[in-house]
Amino acid sequence: MTEDNGIAANLAAVKGRIAEAARAAGRAPETVELVAISKTKPAEAILAAIAAGQRVFGENRVQEAEEKWPVLRAAHPEVSLHLVGPLQRNKLRRAVALFDVIQSVDREKLAAALAEEMAASGRRLGCFVQVNTGEEPQKAGVLPTEVDAFVAACRNRFGLDVRGLMCIPPVDEEPSLHFALLAEMARRNGLAQLSMGMSDDFEVAVRFGATHVRVGTALFGGRPPLDPQAG
Numbered sequence: 160m161t162e163d164n165g166i167a168a169n170l171a172a173v174k175g176r177i178a179e180a181a182r183a184a185g186r187a188p189e190t191v192e193l194v195a196i197s198k199t200k201p202a203e204a205i206l207a208a209i210a211a212g213q214r215v216f217g218e219n220r221v222q223e224a225e226e227k228w229p230v231l232r233a234a235h236p237e238v239s240l241h242l243v244g245p246l247q248r249n250k251l252r253r254a255v256a257l258f259d260v261i262q263s264v265d266r267e268k269l270a271a272a273l274a275e276e277m278a279a280s281g282r283r284l285g286c287f288v289q290v291n292t293g294e295e296p297q298k299a300g301v302l303p304t305e306v307d308a309f310v311a312a313c314r315n316r317f318g319l320d321v322r323g324l325m326c327i328p329p330v331d332e333e334p335s336l337h338f339a340l341l342a343e344m345a346r347r348n349g350l351a352q353l354s355m356g357m358s359d360d361f362e363v364a365v366r367f368g369a370t371h372v373r374v375g376t377a378l379f380g381g382r383p384p385l386d387p388q389a390g
C-alpha cells in the first residue's frame with residue numbers, strides 16, 4: 160500500500176471504538192457489523208478499505224454505485240454491498256442486480272416490486288425496514304405507528320427476507336431515544352438486526368443494540384457540503 164489517505168488507520172480506530180463500546184455494553188465485538196459508507200468516494204478509497212480488511216460497504220445512490228461497483232465487485236467477490244438510500248421504482252431492477260442488502264424498504268409498493276424483481280431475477284436480498292423514528296416530513300421511512308403492520312406485510316404478503324430495522328435520527332436530537340425506540344420495535348417484531356449509528360453516534364448505537372453501524376466520514380473523511388443525505 161502506498162497512499163491510502165489514512166483509511167487503514169481510520170478503519171482500525173473505528174473498529175477499536177466499536178469493540179470498546181460493545182464490550183462496555185457486555186456484547187461481543189463481532190456482533191456489530193461495520194458498514195463502510197463510501198458514497199461520493201472514489202474507487203481508490205474503497206480499494207484502500209478493502210486492502211485494510213473491510214468487507215461490507217454501503218452506498219446511498221443506485222446510479223453512483225453502478226458507476227463504481229461492478230468492477231470492484233468483480234475483483235473482490237467477497238465484498239457485500241448495502242443500499243442505504245432511497246430506492247425508486249425505475250432503478251429497482253438495477254439495484255436488485257447490484258446490491259446484497261436493501262436497508263431502505265419503506266412502502267408497500269416498493270416491497271411488492273422488490274419481491275417481484277427478486278423472484279424474476281432469482282436473487283434474494285436481505286432487507287431492512289427503514290423507520291422514520293423522528294416522524295420528520297421530509298425523511299424516508301415508515302412511521303413508528305405503522306411499523307408492525309408494515310413488517311408483517313413485508314414478511315407475509317411479499318415474502319421478503321426482513322432482517323431488521325434501520326433508522327436515521329433527526330440531526331438535532333439526542334440519538335439514544337431513537338435508538339431505544341428502534342430496538343424496542345425490532346424486539347416486539349422478532350427482528351434480530353438493527354442498523355443504526357453513523358460517524359457521530361455509532362458508539363451510542365452499539366450501546367443500544369446496533370448490529371450494523373453505518374460509518375462514512377470517520378473512515379473516508381468529509382464529503383462535499385451539499386451531500387444528499389439519504390431520506
Ligand SMILES: *Cc1c(COP(=O)(O)O)cnc(C)c1O
Nearest residue numbers: 196243357358373374375376389
Ligand atoms: C451518508 C450516510 C451514512 C454515513 O454518515 P457519516 O456521518 O458520514 O458516517 C450513514 N447512513 C446513511 C443512510 C447515509 O446516507
